[in-house]
Structure formats: C-alpha cells, structure tokens
Amino acid sequence: MRGILYVLTAMAVVGLGFWAYHENYATQAAIREVRALHTGIGAGHQRLNILNAEWAYLNRPDRLRDLVEINFDRLGLLPLMPEGFGRVDQISYPLPDLLPITDPVEVSSDGAPSTTEDPL
Amino acid sequence: MTTRTPLRPLARILRARAEGQDPAHIEAENKRARHDQINDRARRRAESRLIVLGVVFFCAFGAIGVKMGTIAGTDPVEPRAVAAGNPIIGQRADIVDRNGRILATNFDTYALYAQPPEMIDPARAADELAVIFPELNRDRLLADFTGDRKFLWIRKQISPEQMQAVHDIGDPGLLFGPREMRLYPNGPVASHILGGASFGREGVDSAEVIGVAGVEKRFDDFLRDPANEGAPLELSIDLTVQAAAETVLQGGMMLMNAKGAAAVLMDVRTGEIIAMVSLPDFDPNNRPRPLTTGDQSDSPIFNRAVQGVYELGSTFKIFAIAQALDLGLVNPQTMVDTSGPLTWGRFRIRDFHNYGAQNTVTDVIVKSSNVGTARIALQIGADRQRDFLGQLGFLAATPVEMIEAPTGAPLYPRNWSEISTMTISYGHGLSSSPLHLASAYATIANGGRQVLPTLLRQDGPVTGPAVMRPETAQAAVDMLRQVVVRGTASFGEVPGYQVAGKTGTADKPKPGGGYYDERVIATFASLFPANDPRYVLIVTLDEPEDTSGTEPRRTAGWTAVPVAAEMIRRVAPLLGLRPDVAPVAISGVTLTSN
Numbered sequence: 001m002r003g004i005l006y007v008l009t010a011m012a013v014v015g016l017g018f019w020a021y022h023e024n025y026a027t028q029a030a031i032r033e034v035r036a037l038h039t040g041i042g043a044g045h046q047r048l049n050i051l052n053a054e055w056a057y058l059n060r061p062d063r064l065r066d067l068v069e070i071n072f073d074r075l076g077l078l079p080l081m082p083e084g085f086g087r088v089d090q091i092s093y094p095l096p097d098l099l100p101i102t103d104p105v106e107v108s109s110d111g112a113p114s115t116t117e118d119p120l
Numbered sequence: 121m122t123t124r125t126p127l128r129p130l131a132r133i134l135r136a137r138a139e140g141q142d143p144a145h146i147e148a149e150n151k152r153a154r155h156d157q158i159n160d161r162a163r164r165r166a167e168s169r170l171i172v173l174g175v176v177f178f179c180a181f182g183a184i185g186v187k188m189g190t191i192a193g194t195d196p197v198e199p200r201a202v203a204a205g206n207p208i209i210g211q212r213a214d215i216v217d218r219n220g221r222i223l224a225t226n227f228d229t230y231a232l233y234a235q236p237p238e239m240i241d242p243a244r245a246a247d248e249l250a251v252i253f254p255e256l257n258r259d260r261l262l263a264d265f266t267g268d269r270k271f272l273w274i275r276k277q278i279s280p281e282q283m284q285a286v287h288d289i290g291d292p293g294l295l296f297g298p299r300e301m302r303l304y305p306n307g308p309v310a311s312h313i314l315g316g317a318s319f320g321r322e323g324v325d326s327a328e329v330i331g332v333a334g335v336e337k338r339f340d341d342f343l344r345d346p347a348n349e350g351a352p353l354e355l356s357i358d359l360t361v362q363a364a365a366e367t368v369l370q371g372g373m374m375l376m377n378a379k380g381a382a383a384v385l386m387d388v389r390t391g392e393i394i395a396m397v398s399l400p401d402f403d404p405n406n407r408p409r410p411l412t413t414g415d416q417s418d419s420p421i422f423n424r425a426v427q428g429v430y431e432l433g434s435t436f437k438i439f440a441i442a443q444a445l446d447l448g449l450v451n452p453q454t455m456v457d458t459s460g461p462l463t464w465g466r467f468r469i470r471d472f473h474n475y476g477a478q479n480t481v482t483d484v485i486v487k488s489s490n491v492g493t494a495r496i497a498l499q500i501g502a503d504r505q506r507d508f509l510g511q512l513g514f515l516a517a518t519p520v521e522m523i524e525a526p527t528g529a530p531l532y533p534r535n536w537s538e539i540s541t542m543t544i545s546y547g548h549g550l551s552s553s554p555l556h557l558a559s560a561y562a563t564i565a566n567g568g569r570q571v572l573p574t575l576l577r578q579d580g581p582v583t584g585p586a587v588m589r590p591e592t593a594q595a596a597v598d599m600l601r602q603v604v605v606r607g608t609a610s611f612g613e614v615p616g617y618q619v620a621g622k623t624g625t626a627d628k629p630k631p632g633g634g635y636y637d638e639r640v641i642a643t644f645a646s647l648f649p650a651n652d653p654r655y656v657l658i659v660t661l662d663e664p665e666d667t668s669g670t671e672p673r674r675t676a677g678w679t680a681v682p683v684a685a686e687m688i689r690r691v692a693p694l695l696g697l698r699p700d701v702a703p704v705a706i707s708g709v710t711l712t713s714n
Contacts, residue, residue, distance in 0.1 A: 046228060049225065049226065049227075049228075050227065050228070052222060052225065053222070053225045053226075053227055053303055053305055056221065056222035056225065056305035056306070057303075057305040059221075060305055060306045060307060060309070061306060061309055061359065061360065061363030061364075062306075062307060062309070062363070065363075065367070079364070079690055080690075080693040080694055081689065081690070081693060082614070082615065082616050082617070082689060082692065082693055082699040084693060085693070085698050085699055
C-alpha cells in the first residue's frame with residue numbers, strides 16, 4: 001500500500017514538473033507575442049500619425065483653395081455664399097413613374113372597316 | 121530527569137541538630153543550589169532563541185543582499201507582461217479645431233550629430249555635408265571635425281532625403297538621433313493662436329518638445345501630461361472659418377492699403393472664439409525671432425487681436441448709451457443736445473460734421489455724435505462709467521487662454537476725471553484690444569449677460585452674471601442695426617443676415633504724445649443676425665486708406681465696414697446660418713380638379 005502511494009506521488013511530481021515546463025514556455029511565448037504586438041502597435045501608431053499629418057497637410061485650406069482655382073474650368077467650384085441657400089419650394093418633386101398600361105384601348109383607325117358613305 | 125533534592129533533608133537536619141549546628145544553613149544552601157539550576161536552564165533557553173533569531177535575520181538580510189546584487193548586476197528590462205493602458209502615445213498631444221481637424225501634430229524625424237574621434241575622413245565628410253546642407257560652412261565644419269571636440273550637433277532636424285544622403289557619405293562619425301518635431305500642417309492659418317514649439321532639454325536619443333507661445337505654451341503641461349493618454353486639445357477655432365476669414369482680411373488689408381489688420385469672430389452664447397486673425401502673420405513651423413530693434417508691434421509674431429491695445433474710437437459709444445438706457449436716464453427717443461463744439465476746460469469736443477442742435481439718442485449712435493455721447497456720459501458720471509466698463513471687462517487683461525493674454529492689458533487713466541469720462545464715452549483715452557471689444561459686444565448681443573472669451577471648445581451655453589437688463593441689450597442691438605440700415609456703416613448690409621454694428625475711427629497716438637492727422641485705426645464692431653444675435657465680428661484695420669475716390673478716405677465706414685461685410689458674406693454660410701430673406705410670393709400654382 002505504501003509502495004503504491006510512493007509511486008503515485010513520484011508520478012504526480014513528474015507530471016507537475018512536465019506541466020510547469022510547458023507553462024513556462026507557453027508564458028515566454030505569450031510574452032514574446034505581446035512584445036511583438038506592442039512593437040506592431042507602435043509602428044501602426046507611427047504610421048497612422050504620419051498619415052494623419054499628411055492628410056491634414058494635403059487638406060490645408062491654402063492648397064484646397066489653389067486646387068479649386070486651378071481646376072475651375074472643370075469643377076466650377078465657388079465659395080459657399082448666402083445665395084447658395086434655397087427654399088424647399090424651389091425643389092421640384094420627382095415626377096412619378098407612369099403606371100404600366102394593363103388595359104390598352106385601340107384608338108387608331110388603322111384596320112377599321114372603311115365606309116364609303118358620306119357621314120353627313 | 122533531574123532528581124529534586126528536598127530543601128530540608130531529614131537525615132542531615134537531625135545530624136546537624138545532634139552536632140549543635142543551625143539546620144537553617146542547610147536549607148539556605150539547598151535553596152541556592154536550586155536557584156543556580158533554574159538560572160542555568162533559563163540562560164540555555166535564551167541562548168538558543170538568540171541563535172535561532174540570528175539565523176533568521178542572517179537569512180533575511182542575505183536574501184535581500186542577493187536580490188540587490190542581482191538587480192544591480194543585471195540590465196534593466198521593462199515588465200513586458202503588463203499590458204495596461206496605451207503604451208504608445210506621442211510625447212506631445214495634438215491640437216485640433218472644434219471639428220477635430222488637426223492644427224498641430226507630431227512628426228518623427230532625426231537630428232544629425234557628429235563624433236569627430238570616430239571619423240575616418242573629416243575633410244570629405246565636411247565637403248559632402250556642405251553640399252547636402254548649403255547653409256553649412258565647409259571650413260567651419262572641417263575646423264570642428266579636426267579640432268579637439270568630441271561631440272557636436274550639426275542639424276536639429278533633417279528630412280528623410282537628407283538623412284539618406286548623409287547615410288550615403290558612409291562616415292561612422294556621423295550619427296542620427298531620433299526626434300519628434302512639431303508640425304503645423306495648415307501653415308500660417310491660426311498661427312498667432314497656436315504660437316509655436318521648439319526643443320527644450322536635448323539628449324542624443326530624444327529631446328523635449330516645448331511650446332514657446334500661444335496655446336502651445338499656455339497648455340504645455342496638459343499637452344505633455346501622459347495621464348491624458350494622448351487626448352488632443354480641442355480648441356474653439358473652426359479651421360474653415362478661420363482660413364476664410366484670413367483670406368478675406370488679407371484681401372481687404374491690401375485693398376485698403378493698411379499695414380496691419382485684426383479680426384475676431386466670437387460665439388455670443390459661449391464666448392468661444394471661432395476665428396481670430398492678426399495680419400501680418402507667420403508660419404509657426406518656422407517661427408520668426410522677436411525683433412531686437414524697433415517697435416515690437418511691427419513684428420509678424422505680434423498678435424494684434426490680443427496684444428494690440430488701441431483706442432477703438434466710436435465703437436465705445438454704445439456702452440455709454442446702453443448704460444444710460446439701463447440706468448433709466450434716457451430712452452431711445454430722448455432728445456439730446458448735440459450742438460458743438462462742447463468746451464470743457466481747455467478741451468473742445470467736436471463732431472465730424474455738425475449734426476444739428478438736437479438729436480434722439482438713437483440718432484446720436486446712428487450719426488456717431490461725440491458731443492451727444494459726451495453729454496450723456498456726463499449724466500452717468502465717472503464712477504458708474506468705470507464700474508460698468510469694468511463689468512464689460514475693459515479694466516483687466518482678457519482671460520483668454522493664451523500666454524500672451526496678460527500683455528494685452530488695457531490702458532486707462534489713473535485719475536478718472538470728468539474729461540476722461542467724456543472722452544472714454546466715445547472711445548478715446550482708454551486703449552483696449554479688439555478681443556476686449558468682441559467680448560463686450562458679445563455681452564450686449566447675449567441679452568446683457570457677461571461673456572468671457574475662451575479658446576476652448578464649450579459643450580453648452582455659458583451663463584454669466586447680468587451686466588444690463590435684457591430690454592436694454594435689445595434696445596442697444598436695435599440702435600446698432602439702425603447704424604447699418606441708415607447710418608455710418610451702410611456698406612455693412614449683407615442681404616439676409618441683418619448685420620448690426622458700430623464704426624469707429626480713432627487717430628493713432630504719436631509715441632511722443634499727441635495724435636497723427638493721417639494715421640487712423642478703423643474698427644467695425646458688428647453682430648449678426650440682429651433679430652437673434654449669434655456671432656460678434658470685430659474687424660480692425662491699422663492705417664487704412666481707401667484711394668478709390670478723388671481723395672483718400674480713412675473712416676471706418678469706407679475701410680473696415682466693406683471688409684467686415686465681405687467677411688460676413690463668406691463666413692456666415694460656413695457657420696450654418698441660413699440667410700433670412702423675405703418670403704417670395706408663391707407663383708405658378710394652378711388649382712386643378714378632376
């Protein structure tokens with residue numbers, strides 16, 4: 001009985017050692033991954049920052065104004081002026097689509113029996 | 121187990137008695153022996169406890185010593201397993217406008233430095249560097265490289281192309297240090313508000329970026345506080361409006377041949393400054409140095425809207441009139457004596473034209489009569505006028521969040537005499553900045569509740585203490601509207617926006633005393649729309665001269681007002697204000713029935 005207990009204990013120690021070994025390497029792998037992610041996030045932030053700065057630089061009011069002037073022939077953009085505001089009744093409502101004709105009425109005289117009589 | 125000897129053994133007692141000795145001696149001797157035994161035991165126990173304690177302390181100190189040795193002997197590492205918060209934030213937070221558009225941000229760049237002892241071919245390095253950076257002096261570089269210097273900075277910031285070119289020189293003594301630089305992508309737009317930044321303490325691997333002026337310096341601690349996790353500083357400025365206002369003001373300044381100009385656009389409900397322009401301006405990416413000689417107000421870094429204190433002329437008249445209305449001294453229809461000139465001691469107050477013997481209070485404002493305003497101010501009295509102007513903010517520097525704000529403190533007479541009362545009522549004798557005027561007009565436009573200027577975005581209306589009754593404020597706005605409809609500011613009418621305002625033309629004071637004849641500060645203080653004031657706009661031109669007529673015209677009605685009107689036309693639609701036009705009769709409606 002005591003022998004079995006010793007064997008079981010020894011096996012448990014070996015098992016725990018094996019588990020601890022794996023956990024150790026799993027933890028180190030996770031830490032490495034976190035470090036790689038942090039580096040990636042840092043690079044991403046840096047890229048985002050540069051892109052934001054570039055976007056702001058490309059959209060600076062002076063440049064947009066110059067572009068509008070250069071491309072006036074094609075775009076015809078003007079500054080927003082008070083005349084740009086309209087009233088609702090200045091907008092024409094879209095015309096409703098015609099309904100499909102389901103019951104056509106023949107109004108043409110084409111093919112009608114000809115009469116020689118004078119109607120009067 | 122020790123045998124316990126009795127204190128009085130019977131055999132020895134009997135023997136001692138038989139020999140005639142004192143048996144008490146025997147007892148005393150035995151007692152002593154027993155005490156010795158007890159002492160020995162106690163000492164042994166104490167000794168063993170001391171040893172145990174000593175071992176415990178030895179182990180504890182040993183453990184601490186070993187740990188300290190380990191810490192001292194190994195390289196420091198960041199705890200990598202902790203992933204709390206945002207570890208990657210810029211050294212300095214961004215500044216954005218009210219819609220989140222970037223006004224200032226950071227950019228990664230490199231600084232170039234040299235370590236001459238490491239250099240292989242200093243002459244070639246100096247030659248090539250002089251080619252890459254034309255502003256560097258080749259001979260001076262060579263002298264530095266071949267002298268006994270161990271370290272020198274060559275350039276604080278270099279572009280990626282320059283960095284590659286320096287890299288291609290291939291000298292191991294030329295090294296790069298990473299830097300964060302401050303970038304203002306919009307160039308000179310809002311330059312005076314932002315100020316600028318430069319490097320503080322510098323090391324090889326990094327350098328502090330510190331603000332040197334404007335909000336950058338005022339909010340330096342906020343922008344550099346890592347606890348904000350990179351949250352941007354939100355200003356009340358609207359970039360689009362600011363850019364449009366700068367364009368219009370620049371054009372107006374050139375047309376009117378002015379040497380400088382300033383404009384302030386303020387939301388009357390919150391005191392938010394939507395746009396603040398001072399011309400000439402500068403590029404904050406390359407901030408000019410302050411002038412070393414001459415007048416600082418001629419420098420482009422001088423902010424005329426905040427730092428420039430001027431006598432703003434007739435724009436002040438509405439304050440005297442509003443106070444008289446509020447005190448019940450007059451009503452808009454009261455007749456006032458406007459016959460001039462008004463003589464007071466050795467002073468004579470006269471009007472631009474003669475406006476007749478009597479005018480209503482409304483017409484005093486509409487025609488801008490100095491004499492009429494001075495007479496009303498006399499009724500108010502010096503103390504009450506001083507208190508009122510104090511409540512409007514004219515006796516202290518503006519509380520706007522810029523480091524330059526305290527330098528724009530108003531100038532007013534120490535001794536507020538009756539003649540001061542009269543001259544200040546029409547805007548002479550008290551110098552203040554356009555921003556002061558903007559917040560005072562905003563107070564009138566806001567139903568008489570005090571408005572304090574701010575550059576930070578506000579979430580809702582800010583209710584200040586009441587300076588005047590709402591009815592008074594409404595009456596003042598109505599009078600200002602009449603100035604535009606039929607008075608000195610008739611060029612200020614913008615269809616649909618019901619502009620109300622007051623012109624002011626003040627002669628510029630000479631540095632030695634007295635006034636110039638042909639140099640003026642022309643100001644137009646306006647608010648719109650008059651039926652429900654939302655915005656206040658102040659436009660100030662420095663030494664304008666309209667030469668389109670037969671003789672030069674300098675009054676604000678001919679110079680500042682057209683510029684302000686054009687600005688309102690451009691800016692009001694951008695602010696989302698719909699023009700209020702009279703409804704057109706609906707035509708072309710045909711009633712049908714079927």
